[in-house]
Amino acid sequence: MKEESRPECGGEGLFEDQHFPPEDTSLFCDRSTPIAKLQGYVTWCRPQEICQSPALFPDNINQAHAKQGLLGDCWFLCACSFLLKNKHLLNKVFPPDQPQWGDSRYRGSFQFSFWQQGRWTDVAIDDRLPCINSTLCFARCHTPTAFWVALLEKAYAKLHGSYERLWAGQVSESLVDLTGGLAERWSLGDFESEPEQRPEQDSDQVRRRKLDLNLLYPVKEECAISCSTHSSPGGASELGQYHALTVMEWLDVKTVSGSEVLLLRIRNPWGRCCWGGAWIESGPGWSSINPVSALELQSRVAEGEFWLDETEFLSQFDDVTVGYPISEDGHLKSIYTGNLLTHHHQLAGRWMKGHSAGGSRNSSSYSSNPKFWLKVCERGEVLISLLQHRKWRHTEQYAQTPQEESENTKHQHYQAIALHMWKVEKKRFNLSRMLNKPPCASSHCHAYEREVVLHGQLEPGYFLLIPSTYQPGAEARFLIRVFSSSSISLSALKSPAPSLPLTTDGEWETLYFRGSWVEGRTAGGSRNFLSHWQNPCFPFTVCDESTVTLGVNVRITLHQSRPDTDLHPIGFHIYKIPQGEPEQTLPRDQDPVASCVPHCFTQDVSLTCRLSPGAYTIVPSTYQPDCSADFTLSLARRIHRKVVKSQERLGRAIQEISHISVMQS
Known part of the structure; x- marks a missing residue:
């Protein structure tokens, strides 16, 4: 997002913002909220047309607090109250000494600054504000002659593309946008x-x-x-x-x-x-x-x-x-200890399908996710944040349109994300072996949040950070931020760490099953419900092949056949069938031997695991009962079949050797 320069006005004319005009395009995005009823009733007035003596702030600061109008942006207005307690933050967002009404320098424009994706971004607006019958119809101060809230709301609406984009949100997001800190x-x-x-x-x-x-x-x-x-x-x-x-x-x-x-x-x-x-x-x-x-x-x-x-x-x-509090020097203060976190580093990254979107730890491709080195030089308090960029499609400089054009839900704007961290003894390590161990810290689980945060007291040493989405192949840009009370360094892992060699003594055999969850019949829901056992089940066996090497021997993927805008949360469990029982038997008194949960709003969920020889059954489900959908289940099993070990090397031709069989008489 480019920074916008301060507007210029020639002569005595007042500035008119061409990028955010006084039209319906600035008010509405898809008319999916109650303010759509205002179409045709809104006029745009400058403050001097609304009252005789407009000012930015009232003399009594208690009257400067925001009062919500017809727009459902309480989440943003709560963050505005925090600015009134912190003048240095208010001055950052709303630079002081801007010419206002009655000043000879006044030209009808105001400049604001918001923290976006790792940096402060300037937004300039004119002071034409949406009104009904010459009265502000959206946010305003408790004193009707003060306009800092209405102007700030307009600048934030411009940043998002329209006022309607501000309908519903998280206070944590607006706090970060107005402070550059954490929430x-x-x-x-x-x-x-x-x-x-x-x-x-x-x-x-x-x-x-x-x-x-x-x-x-x-x-x-x-x-x-x-x-x-x-x-x-x-x-x-x-x-x-x-x-x-x-x-x-x-x-x-x-x-x-x-x-x-x-x-x-x-x-x-x-x-x-x-x-x-x-x-x-x-x-x-x-x-x-x-x-x-x-x-x-x-x-x-x-x-x-x-x-x-x-x-x-x-x-x-x-x-x-x-x-989090922020000092006048711009340092974050820990809400856990009150310590100033004077060291700060950040790096941008991206999950790319087929390259670095490895999905969760359930997926065999997890190790392909982006990786970051955190070096802690001395013991100290550390906060690590993973912040994903909202999925926007930019049509103009600030006009941002979401990639999906249906309901304004969090699932459409954000991926389910998580952050895991491992302590390593040295920079050269076995990646596969390390990922099989529990991380030393992680976010609770993958969640549809813009930002997840880790906190802890860390000893000196190296730490590996791996941010991930829940669904393999899910694409998004993100920002890793680290705040610390002691000296740290953050860097991206440029080349992959050494990992275990790929196994070459076996092959994979894949089976595909089609099924349906039918309301009232086979849509039993998750294990939270007694009807769980009504879900379809798919038996399979794992053969006793003593020569197959240790490691993953089963890969399962569940795919629901529904559009991205209308997904059910899905998952599955694997149960072992007791010896001698029919394959269709469901061991209701046993816990699953493996699970792909929590249920997630996504097209595909996957699990790789190692199962001992025996008979098993897979039970796929939606989270709630009676959610109808068709699905496909793929089951890949490692089978014992020797493969040819060639001497192929990158950049060299394969040297073929002919073997002649001689029949013994």
Whole structure:
């Protein structure tokens, strides 16, 4: 993405942005969201046409916070609140001293900067803003005469291609775009009440680490915290699905009984209170603390804010996003220790089909994924991030169109990604042998996130980083970022590390099976459901060939026959059939001997493994029952058949030798 130069205007004319004009193309991308109803009602006005004395910021900073309009971009507006707490970050995104209304230098343009794919990118806009009846229809400040939020929202919309592109998103993504730092999403759910067996969960619904608020004490005044709902909470009855709010502050307050209660002040981007808990203005909670403290805390509540206690917080919200603090020198500060991470390196990479898109560790091609050396010079705290680029198709300078033109879902814009790390004793090592060992650190599983993060205290030495997508052949660009408190270096592995030689004493035999999941009959779903055993099963045997070398001897691939835009999450299990039982028997009381899970929204899932001699059956499934689809199952088995060992060498002709058989009389 090219940086945009500051606009020039001749004479007294005001700047008019030709790349983001006041037209429907700037408002809509595919009219798939509720703002499509605004077509024909929106006019574009400059701030001096909306009010008499426009300004960028109000005198009272509490009135500068964002108030959400008709656009569903609460995820972005929560990140905007963090800028108001950090002037050095605000000045980075919105450079100061830009001429505004009433200034003789004013020409109707403003300049912004967003962190994109490893660097800061400038975006210039004019100040014509979408209105209905001369009133801003999207984000605005609580003071109607302040316009920094509306202008920033327009610049971010231009970066994405249209306002409609901002409908729904992750707070973590906007925090990174506005700070250049890191953000992590943590769960508030009660894991103890969840079933123990969760191996086949969809990788988009992975179980996140549970948030411990005590962990954030070293940086509680500096980090950004946002909470979000996935469904309508009981107390916050007005909140719909997937709404994000900002945690303005949290503190321990002594009660009259001598105990402590943790209170959190929450800001709703809608600009109105939607809470009816114990700590509303006249709620019963306030009677449990000192009246003077109660009045002081209630006086802090601005429009759209409310207090709640830790119990209410944990029960009403589903997850929390934590943005890392960034010092005025631009250094990231760890949310785990409060340490400044003064060393930073980043490298770009790419997964290319047929070359470096090796897929997950389930795939035999995993070792072909890009690889990076991390050298840690002294013991220190290290954060490693894998950030993938959103799948855009650029039509103009900023007009970005997704490759798929259907529903705006995360699966269409991102691959399921993961990051694994191994400690190596020296730079020359056996790659195949190392990959058979557990990594020293890894992301929880492949997930449809823009960014996944590893954290740890690392000893001096060499570490091998391997980023991967879940599906082999899935293409994307990515960025590896490393932040550390100690000296480090990061480099790409230019040539492949030494690996085990390819086996030459066997061949592969492949069988293909076709099947269908039929609603109400053979679409039994995953092992989470009793109907799992209704799924089709495909028996096979592994022969006892004592001369076959150790290693992988079975390769299985499951392919669903559905368009990319309407995939089911799929996976399969392999069960061993007890000796003497019929091949069609399903050992329901046994665990699978191998599995290709978690179920994933992809065309193909694959597994390579070694199975001992015996009878087996493969049970392919969708994650949920009653998901109809046709599928193909390929089964490749290593068979014992001697092959000719030629003396062929690269660049040399093969020397053929004739062998004459003589019949003995």
